[in-house]
Amino acid sequence: MTEHHGGCLCGATRFTFIGAPKFVGNCHCASCRRWSGAAMSTFVGGRDDQVAWSGAAPAVYASSPGVERRHCPTCGTALAYRGEGWPGETHLMLGAFDDPTAFEPAGDAFSGEALPWLAPGAKRA
Amino acid sequence: MTKFTGGCLCGGVRFVADGAPRRVGVCHCASCRKATGGAFSVYVDFVRDAVVFDRAPAVFRSSRGVERLFCANCGAALAYRGDGSADEINLHLGAFDAPAAFAPNAVSFEADGLTWARAALAALHLENYG
Numbered sequence: 001m002t003e004h005h006g007g008c009l010c011g012a013t014r015f016t017f018i019g020a021p022k023f024v025g026n027c028h029c030a031s032c033r034r035w036s037g038a039a040m041s042t043f044v045g046g047r048d049d050q051v052a053w054s055g056a057a058p059a060v061y062a063s064s065p066g067v068e069r070r071h072c073p074t075c076g077t078a079l080a081y082r083g084e085g086w087p088g089e090t091h092l093m094l095g096a097f098d099d100p101t102a103f104e105p106a107g108d109a110f111s112g113e114a115l116p117w118l119a120p121g122a123k124r125a
Numbered sequence: 126m127t128k129f130t131g132g133c134l135c136g137g138v139r140f141v142a143d144g145a146p147r148r149v150g151v152c153h154c155a156s157c158r159k160a161t162g163g164a165f166s167v168y169v170d171f172v173r174d175a176v177v178f179d180r181a182p183a184v185f186r187s188s189r190g191v192e193r194l195f196c197a198n199c200g201a202a203l204a205y206r207g208d209g210s211a212d213e214i215n216l217h218l219g220a221f222d223a224p225a226a227f228a229p230n231a232v233s234f235e236a237d238g239l240t241w242a243r244a245a246l247a248a249l250h251l252e253n254y255g
C-alpha cells in the first residue's frame with residue numbers, strides 16, 4: 001500500500017496517509033481561506049482509517065457545529081478538516097505533505113467564493 | 126487613508142493595516158507551503174508600523190530571524206516577519222476580511238512551485254522578486 005508522509009512546519013505533529021485518496025480538490029470557501037491563510041485550500045481526502053497521526057497531538061478547533069479543524073499548536077500549520085457532511089473522512093492539507101507533488105487537484109468546491117484571479121473555469125477543469 | 130481589516134478564523138486575533146500594500150506576492154517556497162498547508166502562499170506586504178494587532182498572535186520562529194504569526198486557538202496563519210525586511214510585515218491574504226481587494230503582482234521561489242499551481246497563476250504574469 002502506498003504511504004505518503006506529512007506534518008507541520010515545526011515537525012511536532014506528523015501523519016501518514018495510506019493508500020489512494022478518495023479525492024484531491026481545491027476548496028475556495030471563506031472559512032478554509034481564513035483558517036489556512038492561503039488563497040485557496042487544496043485537500044487530499046480519504047477515510048479516517050487511511051490517516052495515522054504521530055508525534056504531538058494536533059490542536060482541534062470546531063469552526064462550526066460538526067466541523068473539526070486540526071492544526072499544530074506549536075507552529076500553527078493547518079493540517080486537517082473533518083466534517084459531518086463527510087462522515088468517516090479526513091481531509092488533509094496538500095501543503096502539509098512532505099512531497100506535495102504526489103497529488104494534483106481534480107476539482108473545485110465553493111467556486112462561488114473563489115477569489116476572482118483564482119476562479120475556476122476558463123483556465124482549468 | 127485606506128484601512129484594511131482582517132483576523133483569524135475564530136475572531137480571537139484581529140488586525141488593521143493602514144495605507145496601500147507595497148506588494149502582493151505569491152511565495153512557492155516549501156516553508157511557506159507548510160506554514161499555511163496551502164499549495165502556495167500569498168502575502169500582502171505592509172510597512173510593519175502600519176499594521177496593528179488587537180491581541181498578540183502566537184509566534185513560531187521557523188528559522189533564524191523569521192517569525193510566523195498565527196492564532197493559537199484556531200490555527201489561522203496571520204503573518205510573516207523577517208529580519209531580511211525589518212520594516213515590513215507580510216500578512217497572509219486569506220486573513221483579510223475582504224481578500225478580493227488584492228490580487229498578486231509578484232512571485233518568489235517560483236522554481237519550488239507545484240507545476241499545476243504555477244500553471245493556475247500563469248495568466249497573472251507575476252514579476253519575480255526575492
Ligand SMILES: [Zn+2]
Nearest residue numbers: 008010072075
Ligand atoms: Zn508544528
Ligand SMILES: [Zn+2]
Nearest residue numbers: 027028029032
Ligand atoms: Zn472550505
Ligand SMILES: [Zn+2]
Nearest residue numbers: 133135196199
Ligand atoms: Zn483564531
Ligand SMILES: [Zn+2]
Nearest residue numbers: 152153154157
Ligand atoms: Zn516562502
